[in-house]
Amino acid sequence: MGEFFSNPENWVALGFLAFVALAGKRxxxxxxxxxxxxxxxxxxxxxxxVHLREEAQSLLASYQRKHRxxxxxxxxxxxxxxxxxxxxxxxxVEAIEASVAxxxxxxxxxIGQAEAKALKQVRETAIGMxxxxxxxxxxxNLDETKANKMVDDAIKDLGKKLH
Numbered sequence: 001m002g003e004f005f006s007n008p009e010n011w012v013a014l015g016f017l018a019f020v021a022l023a024g025k026r027x028x029x030x031x032x033x034x035x036x037x038x039x040x041x042x043x044x045x046x047x048x049x050v051h052l053r054e055e056a057q058s059l060l061a062s063y064q065r066k067h068r069x070x071x072x073x074x075x076x077x078x079x080x081x082x083x084x085x086x087x088x089x090x091x092x093v094e095a096i097e098a099s100v101a102x103x104x105x106x107x108x109x110x111i112g113q114a115e116a117k118a119l120k121q122v123r124e125t126a127i128g129m130x131x132x133x134x135x136x137x138x139x140x141n142l143d144e145t146k147a148n149k150m151v152d153d154a155i156k157d158l159g160k161k162l163h
Contacts, residue, residue, distance in 0.1 A: 002009050142150075
């Protein structure tokens with residue numbers, strides 16, 4: 001074994017192994033610490049990603065619920081608007097029917113008034129014509145003596161008719 005220690009290459013190899021052992025221990029601690037820190041950072045990022053994913057799922061569920069509620073509210077608004085439109089249309093139909101009935105009644109009243117006025121005019125014309133006809137007949141057929149006798153008879157009868 002004496003030869004082993006006399007060879008300078010062996011001393012270099014032993015020095016290198018000692019250096020590697022001492023430096024390796026520190027390097028192992030440094031590399032281990034760096035890997036632990038990186039592992040902790042990755043774990044922290046993963047935890048944050050899981051937390052963000054859960055938060056995103058919660059937000060998605062919330063927005064989906066709000067969307068369903070908004071759709072239900074919109075459907076309710078549409079249904080109410082349709083019902084209101086139908087009611088307004090029915091009211092309009094009833095108002096038009098009432099207006100037509102009033103106008104028909106007014107027209108019938110006007111027709112009745114015009115008919116009564118026409119009948120009155122026909123009567124007045126007929127009476128006028130009858131009076132003129134009677135007047136002509138009396139003038140043509142009545143002489144003065146008959147007229148005087150008729151006036152005297154009317155005066156006599158006047159006393160009876162007044163009492």
